[in-house]
Amino acid sequence: SQTIHQWPATLVQPVGSPLSLECTVEGTSNPNLYWYRQAAGRGLQLLFYSIGIDQISSEVPQNLSASRPQDRQFILSSKKLLLSDSGFYLCAWSPRTEYGYTFGSGTRLTVV
Amino acid sequence: GENVEQHPSTLSVQEGDSAVIKCTYSDSASNYFPWYKQELGKRPQLIIDIRSNVGEKKDQRIAVTLNKTAKHFSLHITETQPEDSAVYFCATSFGNEKLTFGTGTRLTIIP
Numbered sequence: 001s002q003t004i005h006q007w008p009a010t011l012v013q014p015v016g017s018p019l020s021l022e023c024t025v026e027g028t029s030n031p032n033l034y035w036y037r038q039a040a041g042r043g044l045q046l047l048f049y050s051i052g053i054d055q056i057s058s059e060v061p062q063n064l065s066a067s068r069p070q071d072r073q074f075i076l077s078s079k080k081l082l083l084s085d086s087g088f089y090l091c092a093w094s095p096r097t098e099y100g101y102t103f104g105s106g107t108r109l110t111v112v
Numbered sequence: 113g114e115n116v117e118q119h120p121s122t123l124s125v126q127e128g129d130s131a132v133i134k135c136t137y138s139d140s141a142s143n144y145f146p147w148y149k150q151e152l153g154k155r156p157q158l159i160i161d162i163r164s165n166v167g168e169k170k171d172q173r174i175a176v177t178l179n180k181t182a183k184h185f186s187l188h189i190t191e192t193q194p195e196d197s198a199v200y201f202c203a204t205s206f207g208n209e210k211l212t213f214g215t216g217t218r219l220t221i222i223p
Contacts, residue, residue: 032209044156044201044213051209059210090155094209099144099163101203101211103155 002027006091006104013111019064019078021107023091026072031093033074035066036103038088050074051096086111114139118202118214126222131192133217135202136184142204145178145185146211150199159200160187189219197221 006023013019025031035047048066050056056066063082067075074091091104115138125131135145146161162169162176162185169176173192178185189196199218203211 034210043215046210046212049210099146099161101146101158103157106155108153 002093002102004091004093004102004104006107008107009105010108011110013081013109015083015111016080019076019081019085019109021076021089021091021109023074023076023104024072025093028072028093028095030071030096032096033068034092034094034101035074035076036090036092038090040087044090048074048076081111083111085109114142114204114206114212116202116204116212116214118217120217121215122218122220124220124222125192127194128191131187131189131196131219133187133200133202133219134184135186135204135214136182137204137212138183139204139206140180140183141206143207144205144211145176146203147174147176147187148201148203148213150201150216152198156201192221194221194223 003026032051034049036044037047038044046059048058050068053068064078089107092101094101118135143164147159148156149159150156160171160174160176162178167178173190175188197220199216201216202214205211
């Protein structure tokens with residue numbers, strides 16, 4: 001069966017520091033991968049999605065970037081965090097040829 | 113791009129009563145309509161979904177109805193229980209690529 005791993009679970013970082021959040025999927029190949037952000041009490045904002053190793057689309061221009069160094073690994077990064085980057089970051093995956101969208105357990109980021 | 117509107121934003125119902133949450137979408141090409149439940153501090157989890165070739169789908173106390181002509185779909189929860197309290201999100205997609213989510217409904221079940 002397929003599983004999605006996301007870490008760390010919580011993170012407190014100072015303004016201006018870098019960020020790296022990692023997500024991996026097991027038990028499948030060539031998945032679609034996504035990064036979402038959820039501000040406190042708000043909806044789900046799609047940040048990046050990838051349908052292949054060299055195919056990453058950005059939905060919202062900002063100081064975040066995403067990379068996919070391996071087929072089942074998706075990384076969210078920032079060189080310099082802003083206070084407004086605080087939120088609940090969720091990785092998700094979907095199969096290439098079937099419906100279904102599964103979220104990771106999330107990373108709660110607080111920028112101080 | 114796709115725009116999904118979800119109503120109401122908050123909903124309180126007595127335990128045992130029914131709850132209905134409605135979403136409208138803009139892209140007539142959308143063909144997949146899932147609903148997610150998110151408990152406090154947890155990840156959203158899929159509770160039911162429907163595809164465009166079906167008008168209604170039921171799973172025990174939960175049902176989803178789809179009206180493609182009017183471009184809206186609804187979540188129905190019957191015989192509500194305290195554990196149904198959560199935030200519910202609707203979503204749409206064309207094919208199996210990115211989902212566009214509604215803004216969420218905070219459902220509170222009053223004992």
